[in-house]
Amino acid sequence: xxxxxxxxxxxxxxxxxxxxxxxxxxxxxxxxxxxxxxxxxxxxxxxxxxxxxxxxxxxxxxxxxxxxxxxxxxxxxxxxxxxxxxxxxxxxxxxxxxxxxxxxxxxxxxxxxxxxxxxxxxxxxxxxxxxxxxxxxxxxxxxxxxxxxxxxxxxxxxxxxxxxxxxxxxxxxxxxxxxxxxxxxxxxxxxxxxxxxxxxxxxxxxxxxxxxxxxxxxxxxxxxxxxxxxxxxxxxxxxxxxxxxxxxxxxxx
Amino acid sequence: xxxxxxxxxxxxxxxxxxxxxxxxxxxxxxxxxxxxxxxxxxxxxxxxxxxxxxxxxxxxxxxxxxxxxxxxxxxxxxxxxxxxxxxxxxxxxxxxxxxxxxxxxxxxxxxxxxxxxxxxxxxxxxxxxxxxxxxxxxxxxxxxxxxxxxxxxxxxxxxxxxxxxxxxxxxxxxxxxxxxxxxxxxxxxxxxxxxxxxxxxxxxxxxxxxxxxxxxxxxxxxxxxxxxxxxxxxxxxxxxxxxxxxxxxxxxx
DNA sequence: CCCAATCGGGCATGAACGGGCATGAGCGGG
DNA sequence: CCCGCTCATGCCCGTTCATGCCCGATTGGG
Numbered sequence: 001x002x003x004x005x006x007x008x009x010x011x012x013x014x015x016x017x018x019x020x021x022x023x024x025x026x027x028x029x030x031x032x033x034x035x036x037x038x039x040x041x042x043x044x045x046x047x048x049x050x051x052x053x054x055x056x057x058x059x060x061x062x063x064x065x066x067x068x069x070x071x072x073x074x075x076x077x078x079x080x081x082x083x084x085x086x087x088x089x090x091x092x093x094x095x096x097x098x099x100x101x102x103x104x105x106x107x108x109x110x111x112x113x114x115x116x117x118x119x120x121x122x123x124x125x126x127x128x129x130x131x132x133x134x135x136x137x138x139x140x141x142x143x144x145x146x147x148x149x150x151x152x153x154x155x156x157x158x159x160x161x162x163x164x165x166x167x168x169x170x171x172x173x174x175x176x177x178x179x180x181x182x183x184x185x186x187x188x189x190x191x192x193x194x195x196x197x198x199x200x201x202x203x204x205x206x207x208x209x210x211x212x213x214x215x216x217x218x219x220x221x222x223x224x225x226x227x228x229x230x231x232x233x234x235x236x237x238x239x240x241x242x243x244x245x246x247x248x249x250x251x252x253x
Numbered sequence: 254x255x256x257x258x259x260x261x262x263x264x265x266x267x268x269x270x271x272x273x274x275x276x277x278x279x280x281x282x283x284x285x286x287x288x289x290x291x292x293x294x295x296x297x298x299x300x301x302x303x304x305x306x307x308x309x310x311x312x313x314x315x316x317x318x319x320x321x322x323x324x325x326x327x328x329x330x331x332x333x334x335x336x337x338x339x340x341x342x343x344x345x346x347x348x349x350x351x352x353x354x355x356x357x358x359x360x361x362x363x364x365x366x367x368x369x370x371x372x373x374x375x376x377x378x379x380x381x382x383x384x385x386x387x388x389x390x391x392x393x394x395x396x397x398x399x400x401x402x403x404x405x406x407x408x409x410x411x412x413x414x415x416x417x418x419x420x421x422x423x424x425x426x427x428x429x430x431x432x433x434x435x436x437x438x439x440x441x442x443x444x445x446x447x448x449x450x451x452x453x454x455x456x457x458x459x460x461x462x463x464x465x466x467x468x469x470x471x472x473x474x475x476x477x478x479x480x481x482x483x484x485x486x487x488x489x490x491x492x493x494x495x496x497x498x499x500x501x502x503x504x505x506x
Numbered sequence: 507c508c509c510a511a512t513c514g515g516g517c518a519t520g521a522a523c524g525g526g527c528a529t530g531a532g533c534g535g536g
Numbered sequence: 537c538c539c540g541c542t543c544a545t546g547c548c549c550g551t552t553c554a555t556g557c558c559c560g561a562t563t564g565g566g
């Protein structure tokens with residue numbers, strides 16, 4: 001196994017479990033702790049993990065749930081399928097806006113190398129992932145960065161989205177339902193999502209089925225603003241049908 | 254078998270199995286390792302595989318950028334000392350702008366946790382580093398993201414810097430000298446640097462001594478625009494004195 | 507405040523690398 | 537048909553790289 005491969009794998013492990021430690025990595029990869037330390041130093045310098053005594057933690061944690069590890073494993077499967085299904089909605093060329101959120105981040109990370117399009121995002125982790133994608137022209141939306149979600153919000157972000165027009169938006173929501181529409185806990189973030197929705201010709205909502213029926217503080221639109229909902233099979237066919245009656249196409253990946 | 258045929262086949266193998274190694278390819282194709290290395294170099298230059306010690310990996314399999322880490326190993330020692338010295342210039346509170354560049358990134362990574370201030374940056378790696386720093390209020394400057402430096406440039410960035418006023422700017426330069434001032438290879442990046450300089454009350458230049466006397470395509474200011482230069486002891490005392498006569502304080506870390 | 511775990515700099519080693527040179531096959535102009 | 541040129545390949549050898557080992561310094565939990 002080559003050093004970069006091992007580093008890549010370490011990075012994956014770190015992102016999956018939220019942390020890695022030198023000794024277990026050394027055992028797992030059958031190398032000495034020194035080598036692992038060197039790998040972690042490389043990853044640290046590359047800015048993708050932060051080195052701590054005894055191991056490392058990934059930078060750019062995607063969401064703010066208290067125990068990230070548990071949560072990642074809970075819905076990881078669904079989110080993965082959703083992300084993959086979303087790939088089918090990509091235009092061959094053109095412009096897309098990518099929202100913040102773990103599902104959307106997974107989707108962005110899954111973009112095949114041969115894709116060549118323009119991406120606009122206000123999500124720091126997504127931007128970091130796409131920055132070295134050779135085919136992608138990345139535009140970063142600025143603003144105040146919220147610690148929790150690592151997303152840019154407020155005046156700069158709102159204005160930026162007010163100035164552009166994209167082919168498609170991939171948006172996330174903490175809660176969605178026909179009655180309460182699309183909701184998220186933070187007002188500032190909701191404002192940005194609303195601005196992004198206004199900037200896109202087509203709105204694709206990526207949300208696993210556990211979000212259905214949930215209702216949070218800030219509302220940023222109705223389901224009728226969404227052209228396509230991609231979720232998992234946890235959404236009952238009846239609910240899906242009800243949503244489709246509202247004019248939103250539904251894909252249950 | 255012709256060379257391009259062999260390279261095509263190597264690429265196919267690499268994509269199929271996710272990796273190839275020099276020695277087995279040499280055996281398989283009945284040529285020497287040198288030839289395989291030349292093939293891999295060709296494929297690497299074409300951008301379809303990434304060369305690693307012992308073999309190659311198809312692009313897209315590694316989602317972090319080893320190059321960035323590599324560049325940081327050059328003169329890492331000097332840069333480290335410079336970064337540490339720059340910490341002394343931090344205000345206890347207030348606002349600072351952080352430029353893109355490896356030296357400045359090192360400086361940002363070295364920020365102690367207890368610091369509490371507002372940071373504005375157009376550098377993606379720096380933003381990613383500081384996003385989870387609890388004491389820091391981070392503002393991201395948007396714009397088109399340059400692949401090479403992962404920095405935001407162009408209209409959005411220029412406008413953002415035109416709207417703010419910060420206490421101090423930590424800026425990098427690819428070349429600096431009393432005659433030619435501050436230079437960098439990219440025009441767009443130079444424009445952003447100039448805008449950032451105009452937005453700060455105090456300008457601190459972080460540059461290792463190898464940059465002294467260098468001259469690049471795009472000029473974004475003169476040394477007299479710099480209030481403080483932090484460099485390493487590789488800058489001769491005479492040169493330092495000459496710069497100080499121009500009104501710029503010099504620290505040789 | 508102490509001690510064990512961890513860290514990181516220095517050194518050693520074997521594999522891999524790559525620049526330079528030589529050889530031989532194909533190519534093209536005269 | 538000849539001769540010089542280019543290209544692909546092989547070989548040589550000094551250099552670099554990845555890794556492991558050692559040991560003193562540092563860190564952080566108890």
